[in-house]
Amino acid sequence: MVLQRLLLALINRAQLVERLAESKAIRRAAQLTAFAVIKGRLAGKQASARLRDSDTARMMREEARRMPQSAADAAQTVSRIRNTFMKEVKEGMREANRQIKDRK
Incomplete structure (x- = not known):
């Protein structure tokens, strides 16, 4: 006070x-x-x-517009999105490592 x-x-x-x-x-x-x-x-x-x-965000928007016809279609969709997401994470990690090395 x-x-x-x-x-x-x-x-x-x-x-x-x-x-x-x-x-x-x-x-x-x-x-x-x-x-x-x-x-x-x-x-x-x-x-x-x-x-x-991002490819993952684009794929998720596209897949949200379409409804899967069966469980197999849904599984394929999830698998494709997961693979794309993993690819982008790996690319992001490589880019971050490259930036860290460039700063040194």
Whole structure:
């Protein structure tokens, strides 16, 4: 309670806030925060693009439109989706390993 009042009193002083904003530590913290937000946003866009372009997602959408005629058809469909998914996981792992090696 006392700490909260003290912080509010300090924040409400414009001169103090200005001096803090001009300090190297606060500016650096703001830069790092902006960098993290931008990197996170970029990673999210890339992940959504990969998912959108994914063969597995495309196959699942196509198969959802069609109803299987029998249990054998359903089993084949599941098998195809599983194989495609495994192929994409392996490709993703290879790509991640390649990126890690390139950074070194």
